[in-house]
Amino acid sequence: MTTLLLLLSAAWPEAPAAEKIIELAKVKNPYGLVQGPDKKLYICSIDDHKIFRLDLKSKKLDEVVTGQNEPYEVRFDKQGNLFFVDMKAHVVKRRDKKTGALTIVAGTGEPGFSGDGGPAAKAQLNQPHAIQFDPQGRLLICDIRNNRIRRVDLKMGLIETWMGNDDMPVKGPRAIDFSPDGTLWLALREGNAVWKVDYATRQHTVLADKLHGPKGIVWSAKDKGVYIADTESHEVTFLDGQTGARRVVADKLKRPHGVALNLAGQVLVGDSENHRVIQVDPR
Numbered sequence: 001m002t003t004l005l006l007l008l009s010a011a012w013p014e015a016p017a018a019e020k021i022i023e024l025a026k027v028k029n030p031y032g033l034v035q036g037p038d039k040k041l042y043i044c045s046i047d048d049h050k051i052f053r054l055d056l057k058s059k060k061l062d063e064v065v066t067g068q069n070e071p072y073e074v075r076f077d078k079q080g081n082l083f084f085v086d087m088k089a090h091v092v093k094r095r096d097k098k099t100g101a102l103t104i105v106a107g108t109g110e111p112g113f114s115g116d117g118g119p120a121a122k123a124q125l126n127q128p129h130a131i132q133f134d135p136q137g138r139l140l141i142c143d144i145r146n147n148r149i150r151r152v153d154l155k156m157g158l159i160e161t162w163m164g165n166d167d168m169p170v171k172g173p174r175a176i177d178f179s180p181d182g183t184l185w186l187a188l189r190e191g192n193a194v195w196k197v198d199y200a201t202r203q204h205t206v207l208a209d210k211l212h213g214p215k216g217i218v219w220s221a222k223d224k225g226v227y228i229a230d231t232e233s234h235e236v237t238f239l240d241g242q243t244g245a246r247r248v249v250a251d252k253l254k255r256p257h258g259v260a261l262n263l264a265g266q267v268l269v270g271d272s273e274n275h276r277v278i279q280v281d282p283r
Contacts, residue, residue, distance in 0.1 A: 020281040021250060025054050025061055030270035030277050032073030032130065032216070033258040037080045041268060043277055044084065044258065046070040051084060054277065056262065065095060065102070073130040073175075073258075077154075078137060085128045085141070092131060092141055092152075106141060106152050106159055113146045120152045120159035129189075129215075130175045134199065135182055142173040144189065149173050163202055175217040177226065179241070185226050187214040194228060194239060207244045211237075216259035216270070227267050227282070229256040236269055238282060249282040 028047035036042050041054040042064065051065040051074055065071065069088040076082055082095040083105065091107030106120035107128070115123020126145035134140055139152040140162065147169030151162035164170035172190030179185065184197040186204075192211045197204040207226075216229030225241040227249065236250040236259060249267060250256075258270035267280040 022279040023276050024056070024268070024279055025052075025059065025277045026275060027052060027061075027270075027277055028275055029272050030275070031071075031257040031272060032085075033260050033268060033270050033277065034074055034076065035260060035262055035268070036076055036082075039263065041260070041262075041277070042074045042082070043270065044071040044074050046072065046087075047275075051082075068093075072128075075131050075133060077133060083131055083139065085131055087127055087129060090125045090127065092125070092128060092139070105139065105154070106150070111145070113143075113148075116150075116160050117158065119157050121157070123150075123159045125150065129173075132176045132178065134184075135178065140176055142176060144172055144174060147171060147173070149176070149186075163197075174215045175229075177217050177219045179219045180221065183241075185217055185219055185241075187217040187228060189213050189215060194226065196241070207241070208239050208246065215257045218259050218261055218267075220261060220265065222265045223282070227259050227261070229259040229269065231255050231257060231272075236267060236280065250278070250280045253278075 027045045030043050032044040043052045049068045053064045054061050068086045072085045072087040074084040080097040090111045092105045094103050094105050107125040111126045112124035125143050128141050129144045130142040132140050141150040143150045148164035149162045152159050174189035175187040177185045182199045184199045186195040193209040194207045195204045196207045211230050212232035214228050215231045218227050226239050228237045230237050234253045238247050253271045254273035256269050257272045260268045269278050271278050
C-alpha cells in the first residue's frame with residue numbers, strides 16, 4: 001500500500017532580480033523544451049504547431065517538425081531519435097534521426113482509454129501531455145485525461161498502465177523526470193503537488209503540495225532537487241529533493257510550461273504566454 005508523507009517546506013524567499021533572466025528566442029506559446037544531443041534547444045510551439053531548434057550560440061531558430069496539432073513535449077532516446085507528444089491528436093510520435101520520417105509510437109488518434117497489453121499504436125490515449133524515458137529506455141506517457149501514466153516497451157511495441165487506474169487514479173500527471181538513482185519525479189497538475197516516486201516499487205512521498213498547476217519538471221544533479229514550472233503562480237520554483245524546501249528562481253512570468261537545464265546548469269523556461277524562451281541563472 002502506498003505510503004504518503006508530506007515533507008515540511010521552508011518559507012519562500014524573495015524571487016531573484018530580473019537581470020538574471022535572459023531572453024533566448026521569441027516563439028508562439030512555447031511549451032515543452034529540451035537540450036538535444038547536438039546541444040541545441042528543441043522547443044514545442046503549440047500556436048505554430050511546430051517544433052523549433054534553437055542554436056544557443058548563434059540564436060538561429062529553424063523548424064524541425066511542422067504540421068502537427070499541438071506538440072506539447074519533446075524528448076530524445078539514447079540513439080538520438082526525437083519523440084514528441086501531439087496532444088490534441090492524442091498520439092506520441094517519433095522522428096527518425098537519419099531520415100526525418102515520422103511514425104506513430106502510441107495512440108490511435110481517437111481519444112479514449114484502451115489497449116493495455118497490446119500494441120501501443122493501437123491503444124487509445126486521451127490528451128497525453130508529457131513523455132520521458134525510464135532507465136531501461138522504455139517510454140513513459142502522462143496520459144492526463146485518463147489519470148494514468150502509461151509505459152511503452154519500445155522493443156516489443158507494447159503498452160501498459162504503469163501507475164494509476166480506475167480505483168486509484170493519478171490526478172493530472174503532467175510532467176516527469178528521473179534522477180540517476182532511478183527516482184521518478186512527478187508533477188501533478190490537478191493534484192497541485194510533486195511526488196517523489198520509487199520507480200521499482202511505485203511507493204511515493206509528497207515532496208510538495210499547495211502548488212498551482214505545475215506543468216514542467218526537471219531534475220538537477222548539481223542542485224540535488226527539481227525545478228518546477230508552477231504555471232498558475234507564474235513562477236519557476238526549486239524544490240530540494242530531500243527536504244522539499246522551496247525557493248523561487250523566476251517570477252513575473254506568464255503561465256510557464258516547459259523547463260529544462262542547459263549544460264552549464266542554467267534553467268531554460270518556456271515562458272508560454274509571453275511567447276518567449278528564457279534562460280535563468282538559478283543562483
